[in-house]
């Protein structure tokens with residue numbers, strides 16, 4: 330697939346599309362621990378990685394899988410792990426380590442209902458705030474979502490590219506419906522795929538400072554074993570990579586880590602829109618719910634209601650500016666989510682409470698249907 | 711005079727360890743072993759967790775990763791699997807390795823993945839001020855066992871052997887030549903090699919257990935750590951309260967990264 334020089338059309342599950350996208354992006358390391366509904370990603374990569382000179386390992390738990398992923402990435406391999414709710418909780422401490430040490434890696438969470446073991450085989454979107462704030466301490470994080478197998482393929486590639494460009498962990502949130510639905514995916518030629526690879530230092534080793542950054546605030550980390558000996562630590566550190574107790578340095582470090590993402594938010598944030606130009610009501614939806622929202626927009630229009638769709642493919646950083654821009658033009662927002670309003674609160678904040686933000690929530694493991702969305706639109710408009 | 715300086719990150723001194731702490735002795739023994747074996751500094755990677763012992767990477771001039779508490783072996787597994795040509799050395803404490811990291815410990819041993827683990831066993835949580843660890847002997851005091859510890863300790867080396875490690879040795883920082891030799895042997899083995907190193911923590915362990923003088927702790931190691939033939943010749947009664955040191959197991963077993971290499975060959979790497 331990867332080397333073929335014409336585009337290929339295949340039927341595949343969202344989870345497989347994720348694995349195929351990872352390979353296309355250059356992923357050569359995967360560490361995971363089985364959990365429904367994400368296991369197909371590990372299973373597919375356990376077959377494909379050894380054939381491509383890549384490394385697969387099933388670890389003893391998700392904490393270990395996250396640690397191994399970071400360790401592998403430091404050698405220069407593009408590395409990924411995949412999990413679902415309970416495993417995502419276990420990964421959090423080491424995700425923070427990757428933020429602090431600026432090690433690129435991709436974490437896929439195929440969301441199921443929770444808390445705790447919850448609904449292992451049913452869809453949910455209950456981890457969107459955990460993805461933002463799951464690890465302790467002030468930090469910024471990049472989180473992508475996808476609504477179809479095709480989208481999953483593309484967003485997985487983008488997740489790798491963003492992590493390599495900004496030297497940061499990137500989280501891809503899928504939901505069980507997207508992960509488990511089999512549908513058509515068009516794979517472009519490998520030569521047509523934009524691939525970003527992390528930079529490597531060019532100066533002689535004695536002049537190298539791993540965490541010294543230029544105006545882009547992004548460090549250049551040498552691959553382990555390439556002749557640049559340095560230290561990596563989750564403690565607050567200075568440009569040399571060694572821990573320090575200098576409080577001014579600590580402040581500068583935490584602020585840079587946050588600024589590194591914030592300053593580039595225009596390059597990171599992406600969304601798709603449908604019929605927003607003349608919309609009186611905006612449906613803000615992501616993941617599998619965006620699919621229902623798409624047909625709801627069509628049905629609303631048939632009924633004479635000018636509905637539009639805002640579908641973020643990046644939810645963190647949250648598209649505050651883009652959502653705010655709509656607030657002056659529309660009568661209301663509707664945020665259908667398979668949780669109790671985790672992103673509705675962000676939309677409300679983004680529009681600064683200028684227009685009503687309505688919610689449509691399900692937490693019973695059932696998908697949100699187009700009809701439910703249409704009914705809710707009719708109720709609130 | 712042996713020149714330690716070429717391996718040392720002098721700019722990070724003074725180190726954080728208390729006077730009388732044994733951790734620096736392990737560092738010296740490691741450096742001597744690495745020097746004798748001509749381990750390339752560019753190809754050596756030290757991975758540690760969190761604790762006093764886990765601060766060792768700051769002082770040695772090789773590639774160093776100071777990771778999260780208990781997880782050094784998980785990170786090290788990623789490093790080694792991704793780039794098997796690297797020489798991976800893991801530094802960990804008894805709490806780091808056998809409490810919070812216990813699961814990673816038995817699984818790394820089971821996989822027999824090629825790395826050398828230096829487990830600094832000081833019987834206590836040093837960095838956090840002397841709480842009980844899974845190796846604190848029964849009856850001894852800790853800040854969270856002020857009436858004396860009621861739990862039995864792990865036999866850490868035994869645990870590694872049972873889990874599948876191909877090389878396990880126990881040594882201590884009083885018998886520093888043996889310490890260096892055990893590290894050297896471990897570095898030469900292909901597989902999961904553990905060197906459990908008994909080391910004094912006068913500050914957090916000794917102080918509560920009538921051994922606040924580091925010299926007393928060293929004397930304790932001198933008198934109670936018994937190696938090789940000497941151990942063999944002790945009666946069951948004489949072994950009471952003593953600790954066996956030296957090589958405990960040294961066998962050849964399939965190693966994880968080599969097995970993975972064979973798997974890649976079998977499935978055929980596509981270009």
Ligand SMILES: Cc1ncc(C[n+]2csc(CCOP(=O)(O)OP(=O)(O)O)c2C)c(N)n1
Pocket residue numbers: 760761762763764779802803804805806807830832834835836837838843
């Ligand atoms: C997840 C987590 N839990 C707890 C701690 C606090 N902590 C730091 S070091 C340590 C114990 C260290 O003891 P040991 O591993 O025996 O090493 P020593 O300091 O004795 O060398 C603990 C509990 C932590 N850093 N992270």
Ligand code: SF4
Pocket residue numbers: 726727728730731732733762763832836837910911912913914915
């Ligand atoms: S507290 Fe104990 S282990 Fe830590 S540096 Fe001091 S003596 Fe060493």
